[in-house]
Amino acid sequence: MTRPTAPRLVETAVPTAPEPAGPASVGTGTPARTAGELLGVVPDRVWLALFVLALGLALAVLVGIVNRRLLVRAGVPEAIEGTTFERTAREFDTSTVRIVAKLSTYFIVAVTVLVALTVAEVRYVDLFWSDVAAFVPRLFVAVLVVIVGIVVGDKAELLVAERLRGIKLPEVGVLPTLVKYSVVYVAALIALGQVGVQTLALVVLLAAYSFAVVLLTALATKDLLAAGAAGVFLLLRQPYGIGDEVRVAGQRGIVQEVDLFVTHVETDDGEHVIPNHAVFRDGIVLIRE
């Protein structure tokens, strides 16, 4: 696309090129002249390319700094505090935010180099560079997705582990890890898709996995879901409340508590915890004296 403009640039550059060399040659003689000749020899588009390069580098550093500030301002360091990725980054005397900011810097540097090369018309590598130009943004997105995936996975693991801390069972320890690797797997899949690797088999695997998870969860929580649905109705309409004497599922007693999933009915021989869908299915008898 620079082809029509480039020859014109050269033409206009030829008469102007000796001018900056002119005054220098007056004062210092032969070395200055060779410098002037050198300046003349170097085509103008190379200067332009160098200018673009310098501008790009400055921009890259600036964007890196702004990016880091924005991430810090958005509270990212607090949010990802304690994740494995962050801790590993700390060990190498850096941080996730800094890595992401650096990444944006490198991305702009890479784009700048490509633009500069295009401007300088390094023709013999044209084909190669056009491929690279298309590839760089994708690679950038892929790396970003991987980092975000790992950090989110770590964070999810931490949150789930914290949630389950009250349950002191060794088997429960599997759950947070499972959550973490699910998130990382999806992130890796997106990243691979970005850089153009065939991921069909992996997608099928993901589909099978998520199908199994959904199915098993639905099976396992069938009663809970039914109880929850009935509980919503009971809480909204309140056909009975705390303190009412009722007969439900063959038990006669006083309602002590109604929550989303269960109803507590206290009888003389103990407190019955009845799932709400049983209340709904079998009906409830309100006893009034």
Added chain:
Amino acid sequence: MASLTDHLAELVEDADAVLLFSPTASFHDRFVAEEAGDGRDAPEIVVVAPDNDVDADPFVELPIPFRDVRDRIRFGIEGAMESDLVTEGDEVVCVVSVFEGESDAVIRVTVDETVHTGIYDLFVESRADPGVIRDVLEVAIELGKKGQKGKPVGALFVVGDAGKVMNKSRSLSYNPFEKSHVHVGDPIVNVMLKEFSRLDGAFVISDSGKIVSAYRYLEPAAEGVDIPKGLGARHMAGGAITQDTNATAIVLSESDGLVRAFKGGRLVLEVDPEEY
């Protein structure tokens, strides 16, 4: 200087148990490591704190950070008794923080019947969740501190066993909490409770903290209720309902501004809101 150390060594001699109140992690680790290395029948080390930050094994959870050191120690000892870490007649050394910050005092207590006031049972052995009792106590304390529009106000909260309490009381007026699902501990609900405290009658709160009703006139059987003389009708009603049901009553006195907790018809805890 050596004599001072010698004299004070008596304080911790032959202790059966050591109660560390909210120790810092480093202090706790150092303490456990040295005591374990000691070998011969080392005293039991019990950590008493709001959160188990140090991952101690014998651990007693403090539901509220009692400002009164005596209450704090009582709670810790009763908690330790409950889990059979100490028994009556034991000599217990308590490492506590009297002023804010790190542990700054060592107190030696002999465990006996007088120490047992039921303050631990109030939170842990109640029907209602310990968190709910703590939240209600906090509302009462805050209400006692500020009053209603600057004027001292009284209030009566009956926590837990709400079904029975509702059957042993009647409504004085329309229940503002009918068909609402609000729980104590929510900041907005706490404001609501304070606003409604000018209403007559008791608040009824369920085991899980749901506010069941306001404006309740309690009608418990009051025979044999033994509460200190000089307390008014509100305290008597509160004390009696806890004898008749498994509920806990938390009463803010209008006249002396103290918050008292009743359980099983007995006065269990008395706190001055001004001290919190």
